[in-house]
Amino acid sequence: MAITAADAPTRVVTPKPAPPRRRSRLxxxxxxxxxxxxxxxxxxxxxxxxxxxxxxxxxxxTNWNIFGTANWVGLANFQRLMGDGSFRVSVxxxxxxxxxxxxxxxxxxxxxxxxxxxxxxxxxxxxTAAFFPYITSIVAIAVVxxxxxxxxxxxxxxxxxxxxxxxxPGWLTSPDWAMIAVVIVGTWRDMGYYMILFLAGLQTxxxxxxxxxxxxxxGIWQRxxxxxxxxxxxxxxFVTVMLTINSFKIFDLILVMTEGGPGQSTLVLSQFxxxxxxxxxxxxxxxxxxxxxxxxxxxxxxxxxxxxKKRSI
Amino acid sequence: MxxxxxxxxxxxxxxxxxxxxxxxxxxxxxxxxGPVTLSVSGWxxxxxxEFQDLADAFTAQNPDITVEVKGYDxxxxxxxxxxxxxxxxxxxxxxxxxxxFVPTFVEGGQLLDVSxxxxxxxxxxxxxxxxxxxxxxxxxxxxxxxxxxxxxxxxQAGVDQPxxxxxxxxxxxxxxxxxxxxxxxxxxxxxxxxHRWQSTVQGFANAQSGGDILAGDYSYMQPFYERALSMQSSxxxxxYNTSAANKLTYQGEFGKQNAAMMPxxxxxxxxxxxxxxxxxxxxxxxxxxxxxxxxxxxTGLDKTPVTFGDPTGFGINANIDQSKVAAAKKFLAxxxxxxxxxxxxxxxxxxxLLSDSVVETYFAVDGAPTDDLxxxxxxxxxxxxxxxxxxxxxxxxxxxxxxxxxIMSGSVSPADGLKxxxxxxxxxxxxx
Numbered sequence: 001m002a003i004t005a006a007d008a009p010t011r012v013v014t015p016k017p018a019p020p021r022r023r024s025r026l027x028x029x030x031x032x033x034x035x036x037x038x039x040x041x042x043x044x045x046x047x048x049x050x051x052x053x054x055x056x057x058x059x060x061x062t063n064w065n066i067f068g069t070a071n072w073v074g075l076a077n078f079q080r081l082m083g084d085g086s087f088r089v090s091v092x093x094x095x096x097x098x099x100x101x102x103x104x105x106x107x108x109x110x111x112x113x114x115x116x117x118x119x120x121x122x123x124x125x126x127x128t129a130a131f132f133p134y135i136t137s138i139v140a141i142a143v144v145x146x147x148x149x150x151x152x153x154x155x156x157x158x159x160x161x162x163x164x165x166x167x168x169p170g171w172l173t174s175p176d177w178a179m180i181a182v183v184i185v186g187t188w189r190d191m192g193y194y195m196i197l198f199l200a201g202l203q204t205x206x207x208x209x210x211x212x213x214x215x216x217x218x219g220i221w222q223r224x225x226x227x228x229x230x231x232x233x234x235x236x237x238f239v240t241v242m243l244t245i246n247s248f249k250i251f252d253l254i255l256v257m258t259e260g261g262p263g264q265s266t267l268v269l270s271q272f273x274x275x276x277x278x279x280x281x282x283x284x285x286x287x288x289x290x291x292x293x294x295x296x297x298x299x300x301x302x303x304x305x306x307x308x309k310k311r312s313i
Numbered sequence: 314m315x316x317x318x319x320x321x322x323x324x325x326x327x328x329x330x331x332x333x334x335x336x337x338x339x340x341x342x343x344x345x346x347g348p349v350t351l352s353v354s355g356w357x358x359x360x361x362x363e364f365q366d367l368a369d370a371f372t373a374q375n376p377d378i379t380v381e382v383k384g385y386d387x388x389x390x391x392x393x394x395x396x397x398x399x400x401x402x403x404x405x406x407x408x409x410x411x412x413x414f415v416p417t418f419v420e421g422g423q424l425l426d427v428s429x430x431x432x433x434x435x436x437x438x439x440x441x442x443x444x445x446x447x448x449x450x451x452x453x454x455x456x457x458x459x460x461x462x463x464x465x466x467x468x469q470a471g472v473d474q475p476x477x478x479x480x481x482x483x484x485x486x487x488x489x490x491x492x493x494x495x496x497x498x499x500x501x502x503x504x505x506x507x508h509r510w511q512s513t514v515q516g517f518a519n520a521q522s523g524g525d526i527l528a529g530d531y532s533y534m535q536p537f538y539e540r541a542l543s544m545q546s547s548x549x550x551x552x553y554n555t556s557a558a559n560k561l562t563y564q565g566e567f568g569k570q571n572a573a574m575m576p577x578x579x580x581x582x583x584x585x586x587x588x589x590x591x592x593x594x595x596x597x598x599x600x601x602x603x604x605x606x607x608x609x610x611x612t613g614l615d616k617t618p619v620t621f622g623d624p625t626g627f628g629i630n631a632n633i634d635q636s637k638v639a640a641a642k643k644f645l646a647x648x649x650x651x652x653x654x655x656x657x658x659x660x661x662x663x664x665x666l667l668s669d670s671v672v673e674t675y676f677a678v679d680g681a682p683t684d685d686l687x688x689x690x691x692x693x694x695x696x697x698x699x700x701x702x703x704x705x706x707x708x709x710x711x712x713x714x715x716x717x718x719x720i721m722s723g724s725v726s727p728a729d730g731l732k733x734x735x736x737x738x739x740x741x742x743x744x745x
Contacts, residue, residue, distance in 0.1 A: 066395055067421020085740055143560060150558035173554035175724045263719030263730075278392060280707040281417045 056294075059287040066283055077288035087289060089264050090272040091296075093179065097268060098247035100183040101190075105243055106236075109191045113198035114228075127199070131192035138189075142256035145185050146172065175265035178258055182266055186253055190246075194239050201235030202228070237308045244304065245297050269293050349640045350379045352404040353627070354394055357387035363454070363662050364408070370656045371647050378640045398423050398630070405633045405641055409450050409626045412441045416704040418628070424449040425629040425638070430645045436666045438624025441698045450628035452665035453648040454657060456578040457622035457696040458516060460484075460605065461585075464598040466502055466573035470494025475574075475602035477686055478612045481517075481540055484574070484605040488549040491573050504549040506572035507541060508563045509556055511710070511717035512621070512699055513576060514541050520621035520697040521607035526709050527701050529744040531716075531731045537607075538720050538727035545721075553721035568594030576604055578622060579691065583661030586680035600682045601690045614689060623699045624665055667692050708742045 060077055064070035081087050116127050133141070148156050149171035160168035169177040205228055213223045229236075251270035254260060260267040269289065277286030355364035368380035383404045385393050390410050397403045398418075407424065409415055418424050428448045432439055438452035460475060467474045472490045479487070484505075491504035507513050518524055518537040545552040550572065551561065567575045568588050582601070588594035603618035611619050627648055629641045647653050651671070654664035658675040672692045676683065700706050716734035719725045725733070738744050 065417060065421065066399055067417065067423055083740070085737060146558050146560060151554055152552075153555070154558065170554065170722075173557065173722045173724075175719070259718075261715065261718035262722040262724040263715050263733075265719075265724070267715075275711055279711060281414075282708075 053294075056287050056290055059284055060291045061288075062284045063282075064284045064287075065281045070284065073284070077285050078292075080285065081288055081292060086264065086267065087272060087292075090267045090269045091292075093265070093267055094248060094250070094269045096179055097183060097186075097250055098244065100180070101186050101247045101250075102240070102243045104183065105187045105190050105194060106239060108187055109194035109239075110198050112191060112195040113202055114224075116195070117199060117202045127195075130195050133189045134192040136189075138252050139256055141185065141189060142253070145181075146257065149181050172258055173262060175262050178262060178266045182253055182257055185257065186247075186250065189253070190243075194243065197235060197239055198232070201232045204235075205231040233308075233311065237304070241301055241304050244300055248293065248297050248300070269296075348377050348379065349637055350381060351406060351637060351641055351644060352381045352383050353406040353644075354385060354390075354404040354408045355382045356385045356390045356408075356410065358382060358384040361387070362660055363657055366656050366660060367453075367648050367653055370652065371644055374647070374652070375640075375643065378643070380644065401632065403630050403632070405630050405637055406644060407450075407628045407630055409442070409628055412623045412698065412700045412702060413707045413710065415442060415449065415628075415702055416444065416706070419444045419449050420704060423631050425631050425633065427451060427629055427642060427645060430642050430649070432646075433650050433666050433668075435668065436649060437696045438622075438626070438665045438698070441624050441700075441702055442626055442628070444702060450626035451645045451649040452624035452626040453653055454625040454662055455622055455665040455696060456580045456663045457694055458512075458576055458578050458604050458620045459601045459690045459694075460603065461567055461575045461577050461581065461599060461601055463502075463567070463570060463573045464600060466495065466500065466570060466597075467491070469498045469500060470573070471498075474600075475686070477603050477614045477618075477689060479602070479605040480609055480612060481537075481605045481607060485540060485544060485549070488544060488574065489547065492547070492549050495573065502570055503551055503572050505544065505574040506561075506563065506566040507544070507550050507553075507576065509553060509718075509721070511714045514538055514721075515713060515717065516621045516699050517576075517604065517607070519699070521611075521619050525701070526713065527703055527705060527744060529735065529738050531713070531735055531738075535727050535731060538730075541721070542723075542727070553718075554723070557722070564588065564594070567599075570595050570597060579663045582663075582681065582691075583678075586661060586678060589680055600684050600687045602686055603690045603694065617693060617695050618690075619695045619697065621699045622696045626665075663691075705742050705744060709738055709744065712737045712741065 059070060061072055061074060062070035063073045063076075112130055116123055116130070120126075148154050151157055151168075151170045151173055154171070156171070157168040169180075171181040172178050209227050209231070210223055213227050218226065249270055250268055251274070254266055254268050254271055255274075258266040260271050270293070273286045273289045273293065276282045276289060353364060353368065355361065358364065364382045368382055371380055372378060391414050394403065394407065395417075398407070398421075403423070407418070409418075415424075426447045426449065430448070430451055432451060436452065437457075438455040439448065442448050442450040442452065460479075462475055464474060470491045471494050472487060475487070488504035495502050495504065514537050515526075515534060518534040519526060522533040522537075524531070524533045544550050551566070555561075563575060563577055563581070564584060566572045567577070567581075568585060579601070585594060585599070589596055603612075604620045606612045606618055611617065627645050629638070629645070633641060649665060651666060651668060654666040654668065654671045655674055657664040658671045659678075661675070661678055661681075663675070664671055669692075672688060675681070675691065676688060681687075700710065712734050715737075716730045719733075720727050720730040724730075
């Protein structure tokens with residue numbers, strides 16, 4: 001029952017057979033007009049996205065340092081990446097961040113969405129409030145959270161000491177806790193955005209299904225697992241894909257909160273690329289790392305697509 | 314068909330226009346003599362008047378040569394300038410903001426050999442622009458690190474002020490006494506403030522114990538780190554983690570009298586004078602002293618204390634119009650020479666050339682300290698470069714910066730942190 005409902009959005013619509021050709025001139029004209037409609041956007045995409053990506057792939061096989069010629073070095077950059085300890089650390093840190101950030105954000109934003117899908121007083125206010133972190137300046141966020149996380153005088157540790165934890169964590173100053181602190185801030189920042197997506201998804205859950213389940217004697221948890229979640233699958237799929245890609249690409253939060261420190265404990269892949277490229281002028285090598293990130297994102301996304309497809313049959 | 318033709322024509326025009334734009338420049342006119350206009354790159358022109366002042370003074374002397382300052386964003390200076398140079402639209406005179414980018418410019422063939430520009434005797438920082446025995450820029454500005462101290466807080470604590478004979482051990486002892494004295498006098502100020510930059514520890518270690526970061530062995534930094542950590546644990550200075558969490562600024566810590574002593578570069582002199590005048594900083598008596606030394610052999614007013622700093626310099630674009638080269642070299646000689654130094658000293662900037670008359674001009678500024686020790690600290694020192702001129706410097710400094718945050722935050726012991734950094738430099742940069 002639930003499966004048919006969830007099926008609808010992902011079904012591929014087969015195009016209608018083309019109408020019998022009247023005159024090729026008319027067709028040509030229509031094609032040209034069609035092209036001219038998408039041309040501005042396509043030009044922007046081509047110049048600003050497609051071409052740079054192609055150039056990036058080329059650069060990853062060179063030793064370009066911005067000036068002069070880019071010498072072809074074959075796979076040397078990728079071989080160097082394999083043996084680079086910092087690259088390994090940054091990949092592991094990125095995966096660590098993603099492994100914590102993705103499930104936590106889904107849980108929190110879905111919870112918020114369920115809560116704010118009810119008819120409660122001031123729901124519009126609470127929805128807006130939950131969305132605020134997402135539109136707040138990242139620099140302001142970093143400064144405030146840095147103060148909150150301050151190991152000696154920060155309110156978070158004051159509170160932890162108050163409830164009887166003698167040695168609260170050092171948060172951003174401790175290599176074991178810095179990443180967890182960044183994940184907390186990352187989740188707090190992103191939850192509003194994904195909450196909106198889940199809220200939109202919840203509107204598509206048919207009320208009749210819930211009623212039928214209730215008549216059949218299903219409890220609130222059973223209805224959530226057997227009705228709400230399956231109906232939310234398209235939304236869940238979209239959220240997971242976007243969250244994964246955004247987690248792999250995490251950069252701004254790290255840069256303003258820890259700059260990768262202490263030591264290398266929060267060095268992530270994007271920051272590794274930034275350092276090699278813009279601080280050490282090794283653009284060829286940085287491009288190779290960027291290509292590695294690109295493929296990480298692609299592979300995981302393709303896996304998610306395949307899994308989603310399997311589930312939808 | 315008409316439409317198709319129009320579309321094709323439009324496309325052709327667009328392509329040819331963009332191609333034309335790309336091929337612009339290149340063929341330079343070779344006409345010599347007559348009035349020349351030079352462009353110089355600068356940054357944050359509103360708050361950094363040095364470029365315009367140098368340009369104006371130079372044009373006043375050479376009416377035939379106009380100097381135009383091309384402004385860039387200060388924090389993205391090297392990225393933006395690099396983009397301009399790569400596109401062939403860079404300025405004639407390229408200001409070198411950071412020494413670590415010099416090798417990239419030189420290896421990329423962007424800088425003209427300016428070894429034939431005459432530099433005055435006693436100028437510091439010239440070696441930072443030498444690659445394989447050739448000079449690619451001339452230094453005009455060279456800040457060095459000194460010890461700033463708050464005379465009022467010293468008096469309040471009843472502790473003797475610096476006298477130019479301090480080693481780092483004397484500095485630590487004075488800090489202990491200051492802390493006790495200040496607490497006794499009911500002041501909340503700390504004895505010292507050490508900013509979070511890696512240079513506040515590593516710069517002194519490199520300069521004063523003959524360390525070379527390109528050699529790949531960093532054990533000489535250990536005593537410097539142990540001293541910094543001990544001052545943190547004894548409460549003589551705010552610890553690194555609190556400073557990082559609260560994003561403390563060194564201007565605020567010293568200017569608001571939260572710390573009685575602070576190692577900092579001489580650029581802070583001009584800032585402090587301006588902030589005291591505007592009320593952003595408290596009104597108090599302050600001075601500068603020679604930075605404490607690692608060994609007693611370089612302390613005292615009859616010796617030359619060792620400190621560090623990186624110069625700022627002017628280089629010439631390798632693609633400059635041939636007819637402008639002579640004028641550009643003239644500008645370089647002017648900026649690095651006595652006249653340029655006078656222009657800079659007048660606005661509180663530390664020139665690379667510190668002759669007696671330049672120092673006099675510098676301290677004549679309203680609000681500057683007037684004591685002899687400050688003049689000595691400002692003018693007498695051996696300034697070693699902070700960054701070696703090498704294409705490996707940026708990568709090594711990056712690793713040493715990771716190590717700095719790990720050690721100062723207490724995540725690793727100095728010994729372990731140094732060992733780890735050494736291993737990383739060996740495997741990632743291939744040094745040591």
